Amino acid sequence: MKRILFLIVLFTFSVAGWAMGGETQNISVSNSNSEEELNVKELILDHLADSYEWHLFNTKNSSVTIHLPVILYSKTSGWNIFLSSKLHNDKNNYKGFGIATDSKYKGKIVETTSSGEQVRPLDLSITKNAASLLISSLILILIILGVSQSIKRDPLKPKKGFSGIMEMFILMIVDEIIKPAIGEDYKRYSPYLLTLFFFIFFNNLLGLFPLFPGGANVTGNISVTLVLAIGTFLVINLTGSKKYYKDIFWPDTPVWLKVPFPLMQIIELVGTLTKPFALMIRLFANIMAGHAIVLGLTSLVFVTLSLGSAINASMTVVSVIFTVFIDFVELLVAFIQAYVFTLLSSVFIGLAREKEPEKENKELTLEKLAEPGNHL
């Protein structure tokens, strides 16, 4: 480890030294480049937000982009389905629809009404994230079905290779998370929780993978995590036990806290909402922050372009090292967030399934105390 670190440092300095030597000749070049300086904040926010086309890569003088279908329903013109490439004409406008450049709908398609107002139509476009979601869902289904087939074919033989890894993951989730958190009835919930885990984990990993099917900020998008959190919310509240609902609507507190003004009920109801809300925000913020950091570190290379080639070269090395490091951290985070989401979901489900505690013990002790000759 020390040796590797030493090598990295050596490499950094040698590149810096080499760049120093070449600086005098390169100054003019770097100056000419600096005019197309890039706005890092814009770039990062652009990536984190959704878009109507999927920008793959740039060639020498053009960029390769997949134009995704736009599906809109507006009150005035009904359903409109077209490719997003149609939006990029000279007027940036197609059938009255255009991508807003400012205002609160920035980056989204808006409809300009006859009165000149900008209205947002019902936008069911297959955006970059939606396309990525559909592709990843398809891949995930194929993978898991394949694994299940290969396990089903010969259930008594322990699996090797990919099926073995997947089986290990499944067993780990079931044995370490679901079983202890939910208890006896865990088999009812394990398909949902396993799906949750693999969906999040797979999309996290796909988000880290920079080439085509990956690279979209899927699980770092609040709409995606919102749906996941709503799923958990529904599971928690639709399968809650009597005690769970009693604790919400008639908790064991002094009566004045709940009768004239339902203070406790409000607190408990807010509590039921904050659980999935926390799940939603956690996943979204972690993955989004990861993407933002990777992008920010990568743009170090281009930001320092204008500061001279010596700094630029050394910063490039620093940037690459840090990006690789952060990417590894993100791999870990991808797993941890999927794990935590599943863990907390199962803990919440387990809490909502709690049964009324047996009253027998209490009565027994009371009876014992009441027995004659049994003085305290």
Place this chain on the structure above:
Amino acid sequence: MELLSVLLQTTSGLEGLGAAIGVAIAVVAAAIGIGQIGKAAVEGIARQPEAGSDIRTTMIISAALIEGVALFAIVVCGFIL
């Protein structure tokens, strides 16, 4: 009150500052909290290695809850912007 509104009108950049300070405080607090959890968990595991997996699960849950609160704060600060 008037002073405040005047200040807010004249210096619109202050809201960004407020958000940044809010995020910073939230993050520091969460870091302290999670650090405490980690410390306690490591001590607990060192004392009772056989209870390691239970402690780890509990640690992750508590850390996740604290992290959730911190993220709430960060999101609220984000709404300020």
Place this chain on the structure above:
Amino acid sequence: MSLLTPDPGLVFWMSVSFGIVLLILAKFAFPAIIKAVDKRTGYIEESIKSAREANEELAKVKETKARILAEAHKEQNAILKETARIKEEILQDAHVKASQEAEKMIAEARKQIHAEKDQVLRSIRSEVTIMSVDLTEKILREKLGNDNEQMNMIDRLLDEIEISKS
């Protein structure tokens, strides 16, 4: 800011795709996997159990074998001892019998000798008697040549008889 507001379109697509994934995986994939893994766990447990049972059985068999061996050994010892005893007895018996036989034979022989001796004695006696009778005859002929002497003789004899009669 716009990052924090959910987009209805994406929510829709997310619901659709997550719903489909959930439907398919929760219905076809995960229960099957869990069932298969459970089956394998059960199978492994069963195998371990049966292996343990077989081991126990084997130990039992070994124990039985040892016991049987020990018993056989004991039996063998006993039999050997018995045989030795029987042999001794037989020998003893034979000895006794032989001596008895010998004694018997000796006794027989003695008896025979006795008998023969008797016979010889008897024959000798008869011979002697005959000889004595002859001699007596001769003597008597000599002695009883005159009547007197004959008369004396008869008287004496008669006396003798009377004496023996009274």
